[in-house]
Amino acid sequence: MQEPAFIILIALSALAIIWLKRDKYSRLTVVISLLLTLVLVTVLKQLYGDPRPCVGLPGCEPDFGFPSGHSALSFSLAMNLFGASSFYLAIFLAILVALSRVISGAHTFAQIAGGMILGVIVSTTIAIVFQKLKEKYEQNKRAKK
Amino acid sequence: MKVDFFKEDLRQAAHLMVGIVSVLLVQYIGFNSALLFLLAIFIVGLVLSNFKLLGGKVKLVDYLLSLTDRNDPIPGKGAMFFAAGILFLLVFAKPLDFALAMILLHAAGDAFATVIGLRFKQPLPWNNKKSWFGFTSFIVFGAVAAQFFIPLQTAFLYAFFLAIVESLNLSIDDNISVPVFALLLSKVV
Numbered sequence: 001m002q003e004p005a006f007i008i009l010i011a012l013s014a015l016a017i018i019w020l021k022r023d024k025y026s027r028l029t030v031v032i033s034l035l036l037t038l039v040l041v042t043v044l045k046q047l048y049g050d051p052r053p054c055v056g057l058p059g060c061e062p063d064f065g066f067p068s069g070h071s072a073l074s075f076s077l078a079m080n081l082f083g084a085s086s087f088y089l090a091i092f093l094a095i096l097v098a099l100s101r102v103i104s105g106a107h108t109f110a111q112i113a114g115g116m117i118l119g120v121i122v123s124t125t126i127a128i129v130f131q132k133l134k135e136k137y138e139q140n141k142r143a144k145k
Numbered sequence: 146m147k148v149d150f151f152k153e154d155l156r157q158a159a160h161l162m163v164g165i166v167s168v169l170l171v172q173y174i175g176f177n178s179a180l181l182f183l184l185a186i187f188i189v190g191l192v193l194s195n196f197k198l199l200g201g202k203v204k205l206v207d208y209l210l211s212l213t214d215r216n217d218p219i220p221g222k223g224a225m226f227f228a229a230g231i232l233f234l235l236v237f238a239k240p241l242d243f244a245l246a247m248i249l250l251h252a253a254g255d256a257f258a259t260v261i262g263l264r265f266k267q268p269l270p271w272n273n274k275k276s277w278f279g280f281t282s283f284i285v286f287g288a289v290a291a292q293f294f295i296p297l298q299t300a301f302l303y304a305f306f307l308a309i310v311e312s313l314n315l316s317i318d319d320n321i322s323v324p325v326f327a328l329l330l331s332k333v334v
Contacts, residue, residue: 044237067236083219087195091188113180114236120191121229121321129316 003061006097010034010073017080025134030080033126037076037119041069044118054105061106067114068107071098075119080127094119148263156213157256160227164252167231168245180235187228194221226320234324238331246294247327250304254287255311255319275312283308299334306330 014034018027050066074094081087098112107115170179193206197220210220217223231248238244262279269275284304291300310326311319 082191082195083198085199088192091192095188109177110180110236113184113232116184117229117232117236121233124226124229125317125321128318132316 006070006073010077013077017077020084023134025130029123029127029130030077032130033076033080033123034073036126037072037122038069040118040122041067041072041115044114045069050111052106052111053108057105065107066111067118068098068101068112069115070101071107071112071115072119072122073115074098075116076123077119079120079123082124082127150263152213153263154260156215156223157259159213159224161252161256163224163227164231164248164256167235168248171235171241171245176235176241180232183228183232183235187225187232190221190225190228194219194225197221223318223320226318230320230324233321234327238324238328242294243331246291246300247303247324249293250287250291250300250307251320251323251327253290254283254304254308255323257286258283258308258311269312272312272314274314280308280312283311302334303327303330 014030018030021027021030044067045064048066049064052060052065054060071094074097075091078087078090078094081090094116098116101107101112102109167179167183170182174182193203196203197206197210206220213224214221215223219225230251234244234247234251235241238247258279261282262276265276265278267277269277269280284301287304287307288297288300291303295303307323307327307330311323313322315322
């Protein structure tokens with residue numbers, strides 16, 4: 001999948017998930033986890049400097065390949081649906097996105113694995129931190145009353 | 146809170162075994178095959194955990210959870226985080242020997258720290274839920290396990306700093322904070 005099409009797809013899916021989430025903490029979790037994943041992917045690509053397997057071939061993206069941004073964002077988004085029945089579809093699509101990157105020659109298997117793990121860890125960590133913040137805020141609110 | 150020692154020991158034995166088996170897989174079937182295998186198990190685990198969270202029943206999974214799970218709201222949360230930590234080290238930590246050393250350090254250190262720490266309680270000044278015995282066990286057993294892949298002195302240095310991280314009361318699960326800190330420490334060392 002080409003870069004602009006993928007970004008639009010991720011943005012639309014994120015908007016749909018944000019719309020589905022009931023409280024502002026869950027909505028913020030989606031936004032922050034996606035942004036943090038994006039930032040970490042960009043930084044880690046520069047830090048590791050791992051070339052793509054297609055380097056030198058026509059149509060190969062010019063940046064480094066580790067970790068895969070496509071798989072990181074797909075898995076980050078899918079993990080935001082953990083606990084809902086739509087998670088199954090989301091994780092299936094995320095796997096397809098990751099595999100398509102290997103088949104198209106844009107990434108090696110280790111590069112997409114890096115993206116997958118990064119996406120999962122960032123999303124779950126942000127979700128847990130926000131859940132704790134929410135509990136603390138509600139506790140304080142009750143104590144004030 | 147009353148501790149079920151049998152359940153906790155079984156849980157830590159599983160923790161240690163998963164670490165050892167992951168390292169053996171990388172050694173004997175190769176990095177890519179082991180990574181594919183572990184990722185597949187991890188994703189199946191995520192799907193099963195989601196299925197259980199939605200009220201589904203799988204006899205074998207229910208049985209395994211009844212033996213080892215800490216009754217977290219998310220079924221198998223500890224196992225999922227531990228697997229994510231192993232996969233994180235495998236893909237992000239370089240060279241591979243360092244990644245394998247950190248997997249063994251974390252698996253052995255954490256398992257023995259819990260088993261020993263629960264039995265001999267002398268609280269740490271910065272976290273009264275953790276004990277000096279557990280802290281020391283993490284360093285000793287973690288370093289001994291890691292020295293199969295890195296020099297013993299380096300193993301002790303990593304074990305010491307990672308034991309500190311493990312003993313802190315962080316919002317982040319220690320199965321994630323320890324591997325991430327190990328990676329950051331490797332960049333400094």
